């Protein structure tokens with residue numbers, strides 16, 4: 001199958017043109033085969049973020065947001081955008097080419113079959129990487145339970161019903177806890193701030209927007225605000 005077309009000639013392509021389009025669309029998700037790249041520091045943990053189990057993420061096949069059924073660990077985007085942070089947009093090249101993760105090695109835009117085969121298999125999770133870190137893993141599990149996206153989704157639904165006020169309070173408390181735990185592990189635990197999005201996923205104050213909610217900080221704490 002060949003859907004990719006050379007933008008200059010309009011003809012189908014059968015080799016990488018180094019146009020950079022795939023890297024600009026976002027970094028790869030990690031698989032067990034990539035574990036060593038992270039463990040030996042070739043790709044530092046500070047360059048990663050986690051889409052937590054249950055979080056809404058874009059399904060490129062269904063073209064909509066769907067909850068993920070397990071953690072997905074990805075490379076952060078550049079300056080808040082989607083382009084992979086290891087993509088050199090001047091040279092149109094990968095700055096970690098020899099050590100690029102499995103998905104990047106499998107990706108051929110003119111023939112997606114290899115990527116499709118490995119895409120959902122053997123995904124690397126936070127548990128694989130940090131469950132042995134004493135003290136930290138307990139906090140991660142506690143955070144995952146208290147900030148479970150299943151609970152968040154239910155509360156968001158309740159915001160439109162008769163239990164709106166209790167739901168709003170509970171949601172605000174979850175967002176406040178998510179914010180507090182991040183500050184605490186940095187100030188008291190010595191965790192590098194750039195590790196937070198990997199260890200706890202992206203802040204709820206950001207991801208809650210995928211549920212149509214704006215969270216704004218009030219003097220008294222966090223308050224979820226519907227649409």
Ligand code: SF4
Pocket residue numbers: 022023026027028075084085086087088093094095096097100101104
């Ligand atoms: S790791 Fe390299 S090849 Fe993979 S998306 Fe990033 S820049 Fe592209």
